[in-house]
Amino acid sequence: MDRMARRIVRDDPRSLSRRALLTGLAGLAGAYALACSPAPTPTPVPPPKPIAPPPKPAPQPPTAAAKPPAAAPAQSKPAASGGFAFDRYKGTTLRWMVLSAPWVDMLKANLSEFEQLTGIKVTIDSETWIEKLLPILTAGSDEVDFFMSNKGTYGLRFSEAGWYEEMRKFVDDSSLTAGDYAYGDFFQSALDTCLVDKKLVGLPTWADHNFYYYRKDKFQEAGVPLPDPAKPLSLEQFAEIMPKLTKRDKEQYGIVTRGGARALIPMWISWLIVYGGNWKDSTGNWALNSPSAIKSYMEYGRMLREWGPPGITEQTDLNEIFCQGKAASYINTVVITPTLRDKAKCGVADQVGVSVMPGGRPYFFSWYMSISPFTKKKEAAWMFIQWASGKKNNLRTLLSGLPPVRKSTWDEPEFKNSAAAQKDKPLYDAQQASIAGGVADWLPWVHQVLDARDAIGAVVLKAAGGASEADVRSAADKLVDQMKEIEKRK
Amino acid sequence: MPMQTAPRAPAVAAGRREHVTTGGLLGFVDRHADLLFPAPAVLLIFVLLIFPLVYTFVLSFHYWFLSATSTPRFIGLDNYARLLADERFHHALWHTFYFTALAVSLETLAGLGLALIFNRNFPGRGLLRTALVFPMMSTPMAVVLVWALMYEPTLGIFNYFVKSLGFKPILFLADKGIVIPAVVLVDMWFATPFVMLVLLAGLSSLPIEPYEAAVVDGASRLQLLRYLTLPLLRPTIVVAVLFRTISALQTFDHIYALTGGGPDKASETVNLIGWFQIIENNDMGYASTILVALFLVVGVASLTLLSFRR
Numbered sequence: 048m049d050r051m052a053r054r055i056v057r058d059d060p061r062s063l064s065r066r067a068l069l070t071g072l073a074g075l076a077g078a079y080a081l082a083c084s085p086a087p088t089p090t091p092v093p094p095p096k097p098i099a100p101p102p103k104p105a106p107q108p109p110t111a112a113a114k115p116p117a118a119a120p121a122q123s124k125p126a127a128s129g130g131f132a133f134d135r136y137k138g139t140t141l142r143w144m145v146l147s148a149p150w151v152d153m154l155k156a157n158l159s160e161f162e163q164l165t166g167i168k169v170t171i172d173s174e175t176w177i178e179k180l181l182p183i184l185t186a187g188s189d190e191v192d193f194f195m196s197n198k199g200t201y202g203l204r205f206s207e208a209g210w211y212e213e214m215r216k217f218v219d220d221s222s223l224t225a226g227d228y229a230y231g232d233f234f235q236s237a238l239d240t241c242l243v244d245k246k247l248v249g250l251p252t253w254a255d256h257n258f259y260y261y262r263k264d265k266f267q268e269a270g271v272p273l274p275d276p277a278k279p280l281s282l283e284q285f286a287e288i289m290p291k292l293t294k295r296d297k298e299q300y301g302i303v304t305r306g307g308a309r310a311l312i313p314m315w316i317s318w319l320i321v322y323g324g325n326w327k328d329s330t331g332n333w334a335l336n337s338p339s340a341i342k343s344y345m346e347y348g349r350m351l352r353e354w355g356p357p358g359i360t361e362q363t364d365l366n367e368i369f370c371q372g373k374a375a376s377y378i379n380t381v382v383i384t385p386t387l388r389d390k391a392k393c394g395v396a397d398q399v400g401v402s403v404m405p406g407g408r409p410y411f412f413s414w415y416m417s418i419s420p421f422t423k424k425k426e427a428a429w430m431f432i433q434w435a436s437g438k439k440n441n442l443r444t445l446l447s448g449l450p451p452v453r454k455s456t457w458d459e460p461e462f463k464n465s466a467a468a469q470k471d472k473p474l475y476d477a478q479q480a481s482i483a484g485g486v487a488d489w490l491p492w493v494h495q496v497l498d499a500r501d502a503i504g505a506v507v508l509k510a511a512g513g514a515s516e517a518d519v520r521s522a523a524d525k526l527v528d529q530m531k532e533i534e535k536r537k
Numbered sequence: 538m539p540m541q542t543a544p545r546a547p548a549v550a551a552g553r554r555e556h557v558t559t560g561g562l563l564g565f566v567d568r569h570a571d572l573l574f575p576a577p578a579v580l581l582i583f584v585l586l587i588f589p590l591v592y593t594f595v596l597s598f599h600y601w602f603l604s605a606t607s608t609p610r611f612i613g614l615d616n617y618a619r620l621l622a623d624e625r626f627h628h629a630l631w632h633t634f635y636f637t638a639l640a641v642s643l644e645t646l647a648g649l650g651l652a653l654i655f656n657r658n659f660p661g662r663g664l665l666r667t668a669l670v671f672p673m674m675s676t677p678m679a680v681v682l683v684w685a686l687m688y689e690p691t692l693g694i695f696n697y698f699v700k701s702l703g704f705k706p707i708l709f710l711a712d713k714g715i716v717i718p719a720v721v722l723v724d725m726w727f728a729t730p731f732v733m734l735v736l737l738a739g740l741s742s743l744p745i746e747p748y749e750a751a752v753v754d755g756a757s758r759l760q761l762l763r764y765l766t767l768p769l770l771r772p773t774i775v776v777a778v779l780f781r782t783i784s785a786l787q788t789f790d791h792i793y794a795l796t797g798g799g800p801d802k803a804s805e806t807v808n809l810i811g812w813f814q815i816i817e818n819n820d821m822g823y824a825s826t827i828l829v830a831l832f833l834v835v836g837v838a839s840l841t842l843l844s845f846r847r
Contacts, residue, residue, distance in 0.1 A: 358690035358711035361797045373691050497817040537602050
């Protein structure tokens with residue numbers, strides 16, 4: 048009976064045959080596969096990263112990265128004489144789209160001070176801010192008055208789209224800028240990171256850079272003098288002490304640092320700049336096969352191969368290797384300092400010293416605040432940016448544990464008299480020296496910067512793998528061709 | 538009994554039922570029930586499956602960078618030409634096949650073995666079977682990070698034993714030659730319980746009579762497995778392999794978290810480069826082309842596998 052019923056069903060032209068069912072299932076499986084793949088919905092934008100990339104403006108090659116900070120003249124005039132008043136735009140309401148970060152939280156906590164000072168209300172929008180910001184700017188809408196961005200991830204694209212209001216006109220206008228604002232007080236590296244095609248597109252917030260962390264006990268054991276916090280070791284001195292600190296048979300390494308192709312770029316840039324190289328030469332051609340560049344690949348590669356632990360990848364937990372006592376020194380970003388000095392998180396915390404990067408040219412990164420060209424409240428927005436980037440908030444930045452971007456901040460009496468300043472002088476000396484020597488343009492000025500990082504990093508890793516100089520040079524020649532191709536892509 | 542018939546009888550008699558079903562909303566519903574009832578499901582399928590599929594296909598013929606400053610520009614087959622010439626894609630395609638073949642075959646063998654073991658009665662069977670299903674319930678990214686630490690040459694537990702035996706540490710995730718097998722091992726940890734459960738269900742539904750007959754005829758255990766269990770279980774095995782193949786072809790999270798596609802792109806799969814093109818390069822047109830290629834790969838693999846089931 049059952050069999051007969053099944054035959055009847057199968058013979059019914061409207062019923063589903065097994066073959067049709069299976070074919071349909073296969074189709075659905077395929078469709079499901081595609082639907083579950085990262086579908087190109089128009090939302091994804093690179094998520095904001097704490098250490099995101101500020102690239103290099105192609106037409107203005109080596110200068111920005113290669114020159115140490117030059118003092119810019121103070122632009123503002125005394126408040127009383129310039130007719131400046133913070134409350135000139137009283138009653139205005141502003142919308143700020145900004146990432147969620149401790150620095151922003153610090154400003155939020157002091158927002159009432161700004162509101163009392165200016166009579167301006169500020170709405171801070173951090174919820175999926177970049178996803179919302181892009182369509183708003185694309186539409187040319189005045190829904191947002193000012194926003195956060197950075198050079199590496201957004202600079203080129205935002206600049207080409209005309210989404211940055213030029214900021215220098217506000218800084219230079221004494222009726223809009225307080226006399227004690229002191230634009231010249233910013234580190235040059237901090238201003239460089241806000242310069243896109245020689246245009247000031249924002250004002251810096253807080254600093255991020257590399258540190259050279261070292262184990263005091265390991266240095267002493269090896270008879271190596273402890274590095275001066277603010278005076279960097281030369282790369283030659285660094286290469287001399289490394290063998291003394293490395294005992295591979297005992298799994299003791301002289302250095303641990305980034306060894307993934309993409310991740311190593313902000314570390315390797317120091318070698319490139321110190322050896323006199325840069326992304327492009329003075330004629331605007333890619334210079335990644337120059338003798339300086341070749342030397343940087345070889346030396347960074349040698350460091351990884353001879354003095355570092357084996358098998359470092361993009362995903363390696365470098366903190367763990369250092370904190371478990373396997374390395375005598377460590378190069379990485381300043382943001383991990385609290386972790387490395389926390390005894391609960393790091394087994395060698397009480398032995399950790401800090402110094403400016405060997406060579407003295409660490410990468411430098413800062414988010415910046417920019418005004419939308421579409422807002423009708425540009426001047427009011429400038430009042431906020433001026434307040435947020437002023438001396439007082441830089442002091443708050445430093446007191447909250449983040450590196451500030453103004454030179455005078457460490458000299459503020461309130462900081463100098465603080466317990467932290469007394470206790471941690473080497474740390475703050477190293478901080479100042481690092482920011483002063485910071486390389487703002489530590490990424491190539493291309494849209495597809497991650498592809499560029501992969502390509503450059505691959506040459507460094509070739510050297511790390513023990514390739515001869517001739518092979519590395521040949522790889523660097525190919526790299527230049529790759530960079531030309533990547534540069535064409537939008 | 539009278540309560541069931543009394544109220545309806547007059548209406549039917551007066552032809553009211555016909556009136557109700559042919560007019561008004563109810564009548565409309567009645568007349569188009571064959572279209573209306575499946576409509577929500579069809580709509581859902583359209584929105585969640587068909588539209589993304591068609592939209593991706595359409596985008597694959599366009600140049601569109603997610604800067605949102607320009608609209609998609611039709612470029613014909615340029616993206617497909619780029620795909621065919623793209624060495625990175627060729628490598629990724631090979632890695633995808635290599636990973637899938639190795640992962641699915643090992644997981645099927647291990648899953649079958651476990652299913653045969655757990656199909657028998659022994660003390661603690663329920664407890665062990667539950668324990669084996671835990672990997673399916675774990676959070677992939679968290680577990681993968683633990684695996685990454687275990688693989689670490691300096692600190693990892695695996696290399697602790699390797700070094701204890703006097704050997705040099707194995708660079709599981711940093712050696713191009715072994716990175717994919719290392720990722721497959723993690724995938725096995727996650728996916729073998731799934732294969733085991735599917736095959737266990739298949740085993741429990743096999744008829745007993747052929748086994749009784751074979752035992753009477755003097756068949757050995759190996760013969761029972763070779764000539765009865767495996768042929769009878771074939772449709773279930775194909776289903777398990779089909780699901781695992783589709784999933785393995787698309788594997789993203791394990792590979793991304795363990796290797797990021799490295800070292801030097803040695804573990805980059807098609808899904809990974811699609812993701813990179815979207816998220817990192819914002820190259821929506823080319824990313825769509827990569828995903829269409831992945832769709833074709835998955836579709837062809839699924840149809841091929843299904844042909845084995847017949």
